Amino acid sequence: MSSLTARSTLRSSDRAEADALAVSVENLTKVYPDGTEAVRGISFAVGEGEVFGLLGPNGAGKSTTLGMLTGTVRPSGGRVEVGGRLISPQAYEARRLMGVVFQTSTLDRQLSAVANLKLHARLWGMSKPDASQRIAELLSVVGLSERGDHPVATYSGGMSRRLEIARALLARPRLLILDEPTVGLDPIVREDLWSLIMRLHSDAGVAVIVSTHYLEEAESICDRVAIVDHGRLLALDTPRHLIDSLGGAVIDVRTDEPERIAGRPDVAAIALHAPVVRDHLVSVPIATKDVSLAALVSELQQLSSSVTVRHSTLNDVFIHLTATGRTFEGARS
C-alpha cells in the first residue's frame, strides 16, 4: 500500500537523485490565469538513461508538466532542471539537451524529410558535416533512407512518427520527451515504433520521459512510472512494485448491484484496497489467486453475471488511483 503513495515517491526520487540526473523536478506548480490549478506540487527525478512514464487521465496535468519541462509553460512555482541546467534562466542550454516528439505532427509537410532534419540540425547548432552524417545514419535506422527526399506530405502516419523520432534524436539529446507518441496509430505500427524507440534508447543511452494512455506499453517499457491526477502525483515507482502494491490479483465481478457487492463484509475482508466500482463492474484487489477464494467466488457467482479472478496489471493500479483516489486517501487515514 505504501508504495502507492506520494510519500514513497519521494523515497524513489531520493534514490534516483543519487544517480546522475537527466531531469529534476521540485515542487512544481502551475496555476493558469483563470485560476485553474493544473499542477500542484509535483516532484520527481529522472536518471540518465532511464525510461520514465508519466501517466494520468485527460486533464490530469501531464501536458502541463511536460510543457514546464520543455519551457513552453511557465511554472507558477517550483523548479525544473534538465541536465543540471535550470529551465527558466538557462532555457537555451537546457533546450539543447532535449528532443521532443509532440502528440500531433510538427513536421513541415511541404518539405522533404532531409529538409526537416536539416532545419532541426541548424536550430540545435550542429555542424554541417556532423548533421549530414547523423541525418543519413538516422534515416537509415528509421527506415526512411529511400524516401528522405520526398515531401513529408506523402508519408503515412507511421512514417511521419518515425521521422519525428529521428528528428528528436538528431542532436544527440540527453533527454527525449515523448508526448503520446503512438496515439492514433494502429497496433502493429505502435509496436514497431516502440521497438524502434527502445532500440534507439538503448543505443544512445538517452533518458526518456513518455506520456501515454496505453498502459500496457508503459508497463513493458518504463523503468518507473508516475501516476498523476488533478495535478497531484499519486504514485511513483517501478511498474512491478506498483502492481505488487495493489496486490497480485484482482477479482472482477460483473453485476447489477455493484454497490451491494462492494459493500459486503466478506469482500472487504479479502480486499487489500477498497473495491472500485465502474458501471456494473466491481474490481476487488486481492493478495494472490488463492484456493481459499473458492468459496467467496462461488457465492459471488450466485449474485452476478460473471466473476473473474486474474493477475493485476498497471491498468488496475491506474484505475484504482485515478478513479478512486479518495478511496485510497480514506484507506490511508
Next chain:
Amino acid sequence: MTAVWSGIPALYTRRARITLKGASAMVGQLASPVLWILVVGPAMAKALGGFAPGIDYFTYVAVGQIAFLVPFTAMFAGTTVITDRLFGIIPELTVAPIPRFAYPLANALLVLTTALVQSGLMLVLATARGAHLSSSVTRAPWFVAGVTLLCLTLYGVAESLAHRIPRQEVYGPLIPAIGVTPFLLCGSVYPLHTLPGWIQSLSKVLPWTHAVALIRYGSMGGDPGLRAIWNRTSQPEMAVLSVLVLAVYAFGALALAVRNFTRTTTS
C-alpha cells in the same frame, strides 16, 4: 554567430523554401499592379492628363502601385503563419534552443526580400512601359527605406493577426481590408489634396502615405507627396521625418508580432 542566433538564417531559409514552393501565389500578387502599369496607368494618363506640371502622371501611378503590392504581399504572408500554427512546425520551434523572436523576425526578413524583389520588378516594368524614373545613389535609399518600413509594418500586423485569428477563412477577408483599402487613401493614384479635408488628415497618419511619398522621392525626384504631408521646404528633411514615422510603425508592429508569438506559444 552563436547557435542561438543561427536560428534566424535557418528559419529564413525554411520560409524561402516554402515560399518558392508556392511561387504561383507570388506571381498572382503581381497581377493587379502589373495590370495597372501596363493598361490602367497609361489609360488614366491619357484620359485625365496630369495634375501638376513636371510630373508624368503615368510614372506617378506606376510607382504608386508599389504601395499596393508591398502591403498585399506582407498581409498575404500571414496565411503561412496560420498554416504553421495549425498544421506545422511551431511547437517544434518553441522547444528549440533559439529565442522566441527568431520566428517572426526570420519571416519578416523573407517577406521583405520578396517585397524588394517585387518592387524592383515593378520599376523595371514601369520603365519598359515608358515611365520616367529619376533616381541617384543618394536618393535610392529613400525608396528602399519606404518599401522596407512599409513592408515590415504590414508584416508585423499580419503576423500578429495570424497568431490571434483562429482560422484562415477569418483571416482571408482581412487581407484586402487591411492590406489594400488604405492604398486608395494614401496618394498613390491621385494627390492628397484631391481628397476631402478630413480624409487628408487621416491619410497623413497612415504609413502608406509616408511610404508612397518616400518611394516617389527616391525614384522620381520631385514629388508633392512629402510636401502635402509636412508642408515644409526641405525635401531631405521631410523624407527623414517620414522615415522616422515609418520606423516607429515598423518597430511597433514587429514588437507586437514578437509579443503575440511569445504569448501564444508560452502559457
